[in-house]
Amino acid sequence: MPSISKKGTKMPESPIRKLVPYAEKAKKEGVEVIHLNIGQPDIKTPQxxxxxxxxxxxxxxxxxxxxxxxxxxxxxxxxxxxxxxxxxxxxxxxxxxxxxxxxxxxxxxxxxxxxxxxxxxxxxxxxxxxxxxxxxxxxxxxxxxxxxxxxxxxxxxxxxxxxxxxxxxxxxxxxxxxxxxxxxxxxxxxxxxxxxxxxxxxxxxxxxxxxxxxxxxxxxxxxxxxxxxxxxxxxxxxxxxxxxxxxxxxxxxxxxxxxxxxxxxxxxxxxxxxxxxxxxLETPQSYFEDVKKEYVSRRNLLIAELEKIEGIKIGYPQGAFYCIAELPISNSDHFAQWLLEEFRVDGETVMVAPAAGFYASKGLGKNQIRIAYVLEKDSLKRAVHILKEALKIYKDQ
Structure with a gap:
């Protein structure tokens, strides 16, 4: 069998996209997946x-x-x-x-x-x-x-x-x-x-x-x-x-x-x-002011809801639309996959990005996730509720 390049073998998987097959399988089973894993805004593109x-x-x-x-x-x-x-x-x-x-x-x-x-x-x-x-x-x-x-x-x-x-x-x-x-x-x-x-x-x-x-x-x-x-x-x-x-x-x-x-x-x-x-480039400044207000509102809601979860630690975002949360677990890769494969609340689950892939130092970020607050506030609130309920029963690896 022809060999694959060493460079290709070393190429890291995307922590944002590698769980997609599990999310797709869940969706085919009728589960609604709330995506906190990817920075795809739901804001409308300027007309x-x-x-x-x-x-x-x-x-x-x-x-x-x-x-x-x-x-x-x-x-x-x-x-x-x-x-x-x-x-x-x-x-x-x-x-x-x-x-x-x-x-x-x-x-x-x-x-x-x-x-x-x-x-x-x-x-x-x-x-x-x-x-x-x-x-x-x-x-x-x-x-x-x-x-x-x-x-x-x-x-x-x-x-x-x-x-x-x-x-x-x-x-x-x-x-x-x-x-x-x-x-x-x-x-x-x-x-x-x-x-x-x-x-x-x-x-x-x-x-x-x-x-x-x-x-x-x-x-x-x-x-x-x-x-x-x-x-x-x-x-x-x-x-x-x-x-x-x-x-x-x-x-x-x-x-x-x-x-x-x-x-x-x-x-x-x-x-x-x-x-x-x-x-x-002709987009008026008012567009950005409205978008910023929306992201601030989403950030504030996300942080307030996350702070209700016992044992969590949160980085406070000053820009962009991402947040790193440290969870009371040891392996966020396993946790993220488990959410998609096994955990449901009223037919819904949540997809997060395990944070180890955002580090080069081995061992760092294994108990952290990245959350993209690019969804409207009701979805964010439901997603954090799902995380809270999941952490109550998750058996740490």
Whole structure:
């Protein structure tokens, strides 16, 4: 039998998607599964984006440029200017989702066995992209007891080696909802410049910050022209996950020139999706204000309901729409599967994301889950009730 690559064997399963077969089986049995496992908002996509595709007059669905439509990139630059991020269309490379932007960034800065430092827990696919490219993830642990705040800078300094090519953060954070302060961005930027490495910031949740807090981009930090790289996407901002349009933003010309070679190899980002994404940039600010109010309301309800469960510990989200909860169990993978296979309340169960897959350090996160509060409040309340009842009878593994 032909052998599978070592790289493929090492490729981690998605903690978010690996339980899908169990969920599908439960649904076929008539069980209603409440999905807390995936960041698919139920917020409506702006009508202006949908109409742009519906009403377009294309007669040939052509390739776009490998770097993306110039018209879209110019409008993106105007969007960033409104957020005090001053870039040009030439500083932007349109990608097939934020995932491809991240892949291009890693491929452009690091070779096999090079290292990327990432505060953990982190978006699980960071592990996947690094594995695919033979890059070693070097984790810096942030802890739920500190609400996942940036670890002391000394912890980063200890980990920098000649093979370190960059630091990668998600701001606001997936899976924690943590929002980096301006001072933390300044400290990380200082490390990047001191050691002449890149600072990559995944900023796809930029709009979703709460309690009066403001997002501060690494590209707002002075002196980061050569070291700063932003990964972005329309997926969460406009509830357009299926569009698969993102971008890579940097003033480092050599990095963008390199990333463009990766982009040329995949030809071009999807044309219809760029049309929708360009139109979405006309979405009024009131849309985001309404969405933020809804997410704050959902977050507050979720936290209040979770706090009623004995023995639980919760990270308090300041942005995005995720929460890490530490449960009084030892194996959240088993618990999550058990929920789907065996546990029901009035014909319903809940699907969560086991959190171990959001860590690189072995053994961490095994008693934690990630909850995405992207559902309306009644569903969230029912889901937490199911979790509470499940924990009463679950036999720990």
């Amino acid at each position: 202006i984006a949908l109409d742009a595709v519906k009403n377009n007059t294309l007669s040939v669905l052509e390739y776009s440029n490998s770097e993306g439509s110039e018209a879209y990139r110019k409008k993106l630059a105007s969007y960033y200017a409104k957020h005090d991020i001053h870039v040009t269309a030439q500083d932007i490379l349109v990608t097939t989702g934020g995932s491809e932007a991240l892949s291009f960034a890693l491929g452009s800065i690091a070779d096999s066995n090079d290292e990327i430092i990432i505060p953990e827990p982190f978006y699980a696919n960071y592990n996947g992209f690094a594995t695919a490219m033979g890059i070693n993830v070097i984790p810096v642990v942030s802890r739920i007891d500190d609400n996942f705040a940036l670890p002391p800078i000394e912890e980063f300094e200890k980990l920098v080696t000649p093979r370190t090519k960059g630091i990668l953060i998600c701001n606001p954070g997936n899976p924690t909802g943590y929002l980096y302060t301006r001072e933390e961005i300044e400290k990380l930027s200082a490390i990047a410049k001191k050691h002449d490495i890149f600072l990559i910031s995944d900023e796809v949740y930029r709009e979703f910050t709460y309690d009066g807090k403001k997002h501060f981009s690494i590209l707002q930090q002075p002196g980061m022209e050569e070291h700063g790289v932003v990964v972005d996407s329309v997926s969460k901002r406009y509830s357009m996950c299926g569009a698969r349009i993102g971008c890579l933003v940097s003033k480092n010309k050599e990095l963008l020139k390199t990333a463009l070679k990766f982009a040329q190899a995949r030809l071009s980002p999807p044309t219809y999706a760029q049309i929708a994404s360009e139109a979405a």
